[in-house]
Amino acid sequence: xxxxxxxxxxxxxxxxxxxxxxxxxxxxxxxxxxxxxxxxxxxxxxxxxxxxxxxxxxxxxxxxxxxxxxxxxxxxxxxxxxxxxxxxxxxxxxxxxxxxxxxxxxxxxxxxxxxxxxxxxxxxxxxxxxxxxxxxxxxxxxxxxxxxxxxxxxxxxxxxxxxxxxxxxxxxxxxxxxxxxxxxxxxxxxxxxxxxxxxxxxxxxxxxxxxxxxxxxxxxxxxxxxxxxxxxxxxxxxxxxxxxxxxxxxxxxxxxxxxxxxxxxxxxxxxxxxxxxxxxxxxxxxxxxxxxxxxxxxxxxxxxxxxxxxxxxxxxxxxxxxxxxxxxxxxxxxxxxxxxxxxxxxxxxxxxxxxxxxxxxxxxxxxxxxxxxxxxxxxxxxxxxxxxxxxxxxxxxxxxxxxxxxxxxxxxxxxxxxxxxxxxxxxxxxxxxxxxxxxxxxxxxxxxxxxxxxxxxxxxxxxxxxxxxxxxxxxxxxxxxxxxxxxxxxxxxxxxxxxxxxxxxxxxxxxxxxxxxxxxxxxxxxxxxxxxxxxxxxxxxxxxxxxxxxxxxxxxxxxxxxxxxxxxxxxxxxxxxxxxxxxxxxxxxxxxxxxxxxxxxxxxxxxxxxxxxxxxxxxxxxxxxxxxxxxxxxxxxxxxxxx
Numbered sequence: 001x002x003x004x005x006x007x008x009x010x011x012x013x014x015x016x017x018x019x020x021x022x023x024x025x026x027x028x029x030x031x032x033x034x035x036x037x038x039x040x041x042x043x044x045x046x047x048x049x050x051x052x053x054x055x056x057x058x059x060x061x062x063x064x065x066x067x068x069x070x071x072x073x074x075x076x077x078x079x080x081x082x083x084x085x086x087x088x089x090x091x092x093x094x095x096x097x098x099x100x101x102x103x104x105x106x107x108x109x110x111x112x113x114x115x116x117x118x119x120x121x122x123x124x125x126x127x128x129x130x131x132x133x134x135x136x137x138x139x140x141x142x143x144x145x146x147x148x149x150x151x152x153x154x155x156x157x158x159x160x161x162x163x164x165x166x167x168x169x170x171x172x173x174x175x176x177x178x179x180x181x182x183x184x185x186x187x188x189x190x191x192x193x194x195x196x197x198x199x200x201x202x203x204x205x206x207x208x209x210x211x212x213x214x215x216x217x218x219x220x221x222x223x224x225x226x227x228x229x230x231x232x233x234x235x236x237x238x239x240x241x242x243x244x245x246x247x248x249x250x251x252x253x254x255x256x257x258x259x260x261x262x263x264x265x266x267x268x269x270x271x272x273x274x275x276x277x278x279x280x281x282x283x284x285x286x287x288x289x290x291x292x293x294x295x296x297x298x299x300x301x302x303x304x305x306x307x308x309x310x311x312x313x314x315x316x317x318x319x320x321x322x323x324x325x326x327x328x329x330x331x332x333x334x335x336x337x338x339x340x341x342x343x344x345x346x347x348x349x350x351x352x353x354x355x356x357x358x359x360x361x362x363x364x365x366x367x368x369x370x371x372x373x374x375x376x377x378x379x380x381x382x383x384x385x386x387x388x389x390x391x392x393x394x395x396x397x398x399x400x401x402x403x404x405x406x407x408x409x410x411x412x413x414x415x416x417x418x419x420x421x422x423x424x425x426x427x428x429x430x431x432x433x434x435x436x437x438x439x440x441x442x443x444x445x446x447x448x449x450x451x452x453x454x455x456x457x458x459x460x461x462x463x464x465x466x467x468x469x470x471x472x473x474x475x476x477x478x479x480x481x482x483x484x485x486x487x488x489x490x491x492x493x494x495x496x497x498x499x500x501x502x503x504x505x506x507x508x509x510x511x512x513x514x515x516x517x518x519x520x521x522x523x524x525x526x527x528x529x530x531x532x533x534x535x536x537x538x539x540x541x542x543x544x545x546x547x548x549x550x551x552x553x554x555x556x557x558x559x560x561x562x563x564x565x566x567x568x569x570x571x572x573x574x575x576x577x578x579x580x581x582x583x584x585x586x587x588x589x590x591x592x593x594x595x596x597x598x599x600x601x602x603x604x605x606x607x608x609x610x611x612x613x614x615x616x617x618x619x620x621x622x623x624x625x626x627x628x629x630x631x632x633x634x635x636x637x638x639x640x641x642x643x
Contacts, residue, residue, distance in 0.1 A: 001052050001060050005081055008045035008089055009128050011038045012096075016121035019114055027113035029104070035117045036100035039124060043093035046086065053086045054499050061134060068137070075217060080134035083500045084351065088131040088283060091355050094485070095275035095362045096124045101478035102366050103267040105471060106373065116156060116265065123149035127276040131283060136207050136217040139284070143203070143248070146277050147196050153272075154264040155189025188263040195257045199247020206240030209233065223290040231295070238291050238298040241284060249281030249335050252309050256565050258332055259316075262324040266369030269324060273331040274362035279354055282335065285342045286351050289504060293345065303343025303424075307435040310336025312562065314442040318449075319558045323371065323379050326450050327364050330405060333439060334361070337420050340432055346423035346507040348500045352493070353416035360404035360413060360486035366479050367398035371454060374468035375461055381450055386459035390468040393476045395455040397483040402451050404486040406444035406527045414524070415490030419507075421523055426511050440523055444530030452538035 015035035022028050049060070059082035067077035081089070100120060107113050126149055130142025183191075211217055213233060214225050226234060245251070250258035258278065262269055272278060285292060285302070292299050313332035320326045334357050341350035374391060375384060388395040404411035407418065417440065424433040461468060470476070497506075511519070560566065613624055 001049060001081075002062055004045040004048045004052075005060055005062055005079060005132075008042045008049065008093065009079065009125075009132055011042040011045070012121045012125040012128060014038055016118050016125060019118035019121060022114040023112075023118050025114060027108075027111070031114045031117050032100070032104040032107070035121045036097065036104065039093060039097040039100050039121065042124075042128070043090070043097045046089040046093045049081050050086050050090050053081065053083055054495070057083075057499075057502050059083075072215070075135060075137045077138065078134045079132040079138070080219070081132065083503050084283075084286060085131050087351060087355060087496075087500065088279075089128065091279075091358045092124065092127050092131065092275045095358050095482065096120075096271060098478040098482050099267045099271050099275075099362065099366070102270075102369070102475050103265075105475040106267050106369050107265065110265075112156070116153075119149055119152045119156070120268070120271070123153060123271060123276055127280070130280055134219055136210065136219070136222070139287070140203070140207065143200070143244070143280060146280060147193060147200070147248075150261070150268075150272060150277050151189045151193040153268040154192055154261045155185045156264055156268065158186045158189070160185055160263075183260055183263065185263040188257075188260040192257040192261050195254050196247045199244050199254050202240045202242075202247075203244025206237050206244065209237045209240065219287070226291050227294055234291065235295045235298060238288075238295045241288060241291070242298065242302060245281030245284045246305075247281070248284075249278050249339070250332055251281070251305060251335070251339065252312070253564065253568070255309065255313070255332060256561065256568065259325045259328045259561070262322070262328055266324065266365055266372060269328070270362045270365035270369070273328065273365060274358040278331060278335060279358070282338045282342065282350060282354055285339070286347045286504070289342075289345075289347045292342075293505065296345070299343040299345060301343070303340045303429065303432060306336040306339030306343060307432045307439075308336070309333070310340070311435050311439045311442075314439045314446065315558050316561055317446040318442065319555055320446075321380050321382055323368050323381050323384075323450065323454065324365070326381070326446060327361070327368060330364075330443065330447065331357075331361055333443060334405075336439075337417060337436060340436060341420045341423050344423050344427045344429060344432075345505060346420070348497060348504045349416070349419045349423055349507060351500060351504070352496055353420060355496075356404070356412035356416040356486075356489045359482050359489055360401040360411075363397055363401040363479055363482045363486055364405070366475075366482070367394050367401070370394045370471040370475065373471065375466045376464070378461065378464070378466065381453040382460065383464060384454045384461050385457040386455070387461070387468055388455040391455075391470045393470055394479075395451075397476075397479050399451055399455075400483050401486050402447040403531075405447050406531060407440055407523065408444075408527060408531070409524060410490070411487050412485070412490035415493050418520060418523055419493075422511065422516065422519060423507055425515075425519055426507070437523060437526060441526035441530040444527040445534045448531045448534035449538055452534060457538065 015038035018038075019031045019035050022031050053059070059080055061078065061080050063076050063078040065077050066074065068075040100117070103116065103120065107116050110116065123146060126142050126145025128142070129145060130139055133139045133142060207217065210222055213229055214222055216222060226237075229237075247254045261272060264272075292302075310333045313329045313336065317326045317329035317333070320329060334353070338350045338353050338357075341347070341353065370391065371384065371387065371394065372379060374387065378384065400411070404413040407413045421433055421436055421440070424430075424436060557563065613620075615621075
């Protein structure tokens with residue numbers, strides 16, 4: 001089985017390096033085919049490892065070499081495939097393989113086709129390092145790798161300084177774009193990269209505290225000794241690690257980058273939201289569950305913040321008209337659900353929802369890419385309508401994914417989301433349960449608001465001269481497996497629990513059979529109600545959230561993301577920019593540069609003055625030599641007498 005580990009890990013990087021060889025050449029179709037094939041190879045290897053781990057229940061450990069060996073510091077370059085990492089491996093490679101195949105069609109006419117696949121496969125490789133490492137140092141290398149690759153992919157179309165006009169209400173004052181337009185890809189990439197670096201500082205502090213007090217970053221060593229540390233110290237470690245997770249998984253207040261990351265190619269959005277990047281934060285909490293179990297108070301904070309983000313993101317999606325941002329807000333909301341489960345100690349439930357969510361969310365983004373291709377890259381859902389007639393496959397698959405996202409039985413989202421609500425109720429966190437329950441209704445509503453606006457109602461796209469069409473057959477074929485998994489993945493609940501609870505704690509809940517039944521009924525009821533309301537309201541491209549309501553304070557607050565981007569600009573970015581300008585003009589220019597330039601100018605001017613000595617006149621040279629000799633004798637006599 002060890003060979004499968006190497007294949008699963010290194011197949012993506014081989015594809016990335018191969019594509020990089022052609023990055024500056026015109027499009028080569030075989031680049032997309034070969035990189036996709038290598039990701040499929042990684043998927044097959046991961047599935048083999050899953051079967052082995054499920055049957056044997058024994059983890060596979062591999063140590064390649066001693067990575068860092070300085071004094072008492074010993075950090076090996078090693079990997080582990082256990083019940084948690086193998087689930088992530090299968091999810092990542094499954095989604096990534098389908099995204100790669102879909103990208104062959106989506107990026108078909110892009111002049112940087114080859115470069116795109118180099119970045120995309122590197123993204124997958126970085127995520128595989130993150131989830132397969134057997135120590136926090138290796139995890140952090142993969143952590144930074146996905147950050148770098150996300151920067152390259154979000155800003156892939158860096159040459160674009162402007163994009164299509166949208167209904168977005170707020171933009172950063174530091175962008176050069178006009179009001180009511182989206183930010184540039186370069187700005188979005190930089191925002192995601194820098195905001196994550198800020199959060200990563202917290203994670204680094206947490207890792208330093210672990211190493212300083214335990215002397216190792218190996219998972220097994222750290223988890224064995226974490227209970228022996230002072231409680232306050234463990235609280236600090238858990239808090240700092242969670243700060244890193246907040247950045248990667250876009251939790252408040254680091255959430256603004258996620259919606260703006262939609263400026264990258266749509267397959268990138270599918271990969272970021274479904275399998276890489278944002279899932280890394282949830283994975284960190286699950287992987288380090290033995291640290292967070294020691295300090296339940298940190299877990300309660302994580303759960304509370306998760307519920308806050310779940311509800312807040314869902315409300316933002318109610319008024320958004322940018323198709324990709326609506327789906328992005330749903331990701332943010334579902335990440336909140338995962339953090340609620342993890343914060344309450346239901347780690348396997350968080351992992352289960354991470355897996356099921358990956359399948360239906362990737363389908364939604366890939367379907368959005370199909371719609372954009374069919375409508376000249378249109379992203380405003382109000383400019384679409386009636387596309388089901390022209391794109392029946394895309395419409396069907398996206399509708400199934402939306403049902404799964406809404407938590408409708410018997411689709412995958414029903415099982416995983418329902419387990420999170422049960423966890424909240426079983427732990428007595430009734431306020432959190434109520435927030436998540438309301439959010440479930442909002443999720444169903446905005447999901448089918450998008451479906452109705454895009455695929456049903458009046459054909460608004462005709463006034464723009466669009467000629468919609470279905471995507472290529474292989475693009476649809478790449479979506480079908482994910483669509484099927486969005487239906488059946490939840491059916492594996494019992495097998496999943498049987499496998500992962502060998503290393504993750506089981507969920508303890510005190511709920512009677514009748515109470516459990518009622519929870520399912522009320523949760524399903526609000527989801528069905530949300531769908532029904534959306535279908536009835538938008539059956540004819542209704543006018544909900546339009547007209548005078550746009551002037552209402554509630555609409556403005558939601559459309560402006562609760563003014564969080566504006567607050568960040570006013571409270572953090574503008575003061576920081578002013579401080580930077582002051583430091584540049586008053587300190588750097590007038591003190592540092594002036595001192596350095598003054599020394600240089602003085603030496604230069606004295607050199608210019610001394611140049612007169614070198615006149616070539618022999619008598620003047622002898623005179624200067626005589627003067628020098630006299631000065632030298634005076635110095636010798638003076639200092640000699642002092643002795």
